[in-house]
Amino acid sequence: MSTVLPAVALSLVSAVAYAAAAVAQERLASRASGTGALRLLGSGAWWWSVALNAAAALLHVVALAYGPLTVVQPLGALTLVAAVPLGARTAGRRVSPAEWRGTALTLLGLAAILVTASGPAPGEVLSVPQALAVAGATAALIGMLSRPGARPGLRHATASGVASGVASALTQTVTVAATDRTGPLLSVQVIGVALLVAAFAAGGLLLSQTAYRGGLGAPLAVVTLANPTAAAVIGLALLGERLQGGPAGVLLALAGAGLASWGVVLLSRAAHRDDDHPVAAVLALQPGSAAPERVPRQPAPGHLTTVTR
Incomplete structure (x- = not known):
């Protein structure tokens, strides 16, 4: 496990930076709807989100130099997890029970994957x-x-x-x-x-x-x-790259993948129900973009909504 600690730590910081940038871009988009790109270039908040995105991407690249793909890539789901409390705090609301369940399942699944996939530096x-x-x-x-x-x-x-x-x-x-x-x-x-x-x-x-x-x-x-x-x-x-623990390790990794997948699905469902949900803001992770793009979602009968990018 000690051999992948730098990769885990870098991935964690990268996920938090990505989530913070996403929430910042979401708030900027909601305040500056219709604002031209040139005006956004003069916004300190926009440059701050771009810097966070760039830093997060760099940290992810460095993490790949310290840990195997089977560890670093699944930890990318932590961006969704980090976006929940950050977005809720920014919006001044509480984290919902469904969000807590999704977060807990994702973390448990990632922990199981981490135990079985930990290996030497690539x-x-x-x-x-x-x-x-x-x-x-x-x-x-x-x-x-x-x-x-x-x-x-x-x-x-x-x-x-x-x-x-x-x-x-x-x-x-x-x-x-x-x-x-x-x-x-x-x-x-x-x-x-x-x-x-x-x-x-x-x-x-x-x-x-x-x-x-x-x-x-x-x-x-x-x-x-x-x-x-x-x-x-x-x-x-x-x-x-290899999974640790033989057949038992493979089973644990599969169970962890299943738990993490279900957690991600729960978080994604919460985002689907609310366009301003913090996980929806993760879709704004476009380094160098002016602001999240709003694209039309297929409306339900008699109802028109938009999806935040």
């Missing part, structure tokens, strides 16, 4: 052929899920989560390879994989924007769960 990296193979398979899967004419929703959310998870897995290769003192800082491997990271990160963002047009709750849960799943598959299949 030492293996994807070779250029492996990275290209992963990129090709991922692109084919994304193309199948988001084919033209597909209705925005869970398929686009799955594609977004997979793209983001693969981007993080490739980021770990870039980080470990770039900090390897036995080789050049900017090798063909580092530059090539970094370009793939940029492509999949951008693709994941665009796919999530499409997915949330069909509603918030279920797509948000799918994105949150598909991300660590994709990264864990790469870590276990190609990077030599």
Whole structure:
């Protein structure tokens, strides 16, 4: 466990920073609806949220250099957990019982995953052929899920989560390879994989924007769960990561994944019922964006609502 403590600590701080930035962007969007981008550039609150986003992203990248993908990526769900008390405090309200249940289940599940997935700092990296193979398979899967004419929703959310998870897995290769003192800082491997990271990160963002047009709750849960799943598959299949404890450890990890998944679903349902919910504000995590984008949700009969991005 001690070998992954830096990764866990960095992931925790990163999640809090992401959540704080999301809540800040949500409040800014609600106060500045219709405000032009140029006016937002003069807002200290906007720059503060951008700085928090950038810091959170940097902390996540550093965490990938210290811990395996099977640990770091699931901890991304902590952003949803941190957004609940931060958003409730900012809005001057209490955390609801459903939010507490979702938070507790998510934390219990992540704790079980942490116990079984803890391992040494990453030492293996994807070779250029492996990275290209992963990129090709991922692109084919994304193309199948988001084919033209597909209705925005869970398929686009799955594609977004997979793209983001693969981007993080490739980021770990870039980080470990770039900090390897036995080789050049900017090798063909580092530059090539970094370009793939940029492509999949951008693709994941665009796919999530499409997915949330069909509603918030279920797509948000799918994105949150598909991300660590994709990264864990790469870590276990190609990077030599292993679960601790043999068959019992595998069962514990599966139970933890189930608990965490149910917790994320509960938090996502709470966000679906309330556009101003703090977890909904997590969707504003777009580094460099002027403000959360508001996109239309399919209305219920006789009722018109919007989803906060």
